[in-house]
Amino acid sequence: MATYRIVCTVENPSGHSNQQNHIVAVGVGDDPNKAQRKWTLDEVLRAIDRGDLFYTKGMNTGKVALVEKYTCAPCSRVHIRSAADKVTDNNLNHIPHCSGSTQLTQGLSPNDGLMATEHPALVRM
Numbered sequence: 001m002a003t004y005r006i007v008c009t010v011e012n013p014s015g016h017s018n019q020q021n022h023i024v025a026v027g028v029g030d031d032p033n034k035a036q037r038k039w040t041l042d043e044v045l046r047a048i049d050r051g052d053l054f055y056t057k058g059m060n061t062g063k064v065a066l067v068e069k070y071t072c073a074p075c076s077r078v079h080i081r082s083a084a085d086k087v088t089d090n091n092l093n094h095i096p097h098c099s100g101s102t103q104l105t106q107g108l109s110p111n112d113g114l115m116a117t118e119h120p121a122l123v124r125m
Helices: 041-049
Strands: 003-012 022-028 037-040 053-057 064-072 077-082
Touching: 022 041, 022 077, 037 041, 041 053, 041 064, 041 077
Parallel strands: 003 053
Antiparallel strands: 003 022, 022 037, 053 064, 064 077
């Protein structure tokens, strides 16, 4: 099982009234200002299914939120969101949007990442 910090997102309009944008890709890495690798939504979903963990960390609060799968009722498609808590700066829809796609698509493989026991923020959870 590997653990990945999501540092940025790529979103597309959901196409449904009163719905937020859907996340279609994420950038992961240790530096909150620069993603090392970009993952598509389907890659993230497959990784979660095999037991990998994705999380966000608030820039101001330092609070960690795990990322979970959910089904969008209007489109019947599985997407991701941050787990509910009372902190906003660790929500997926509040972290920066990814910029520059070429450097994000290279780097780490889907099997690289930190083990949960190696990441201090997740050990304390």
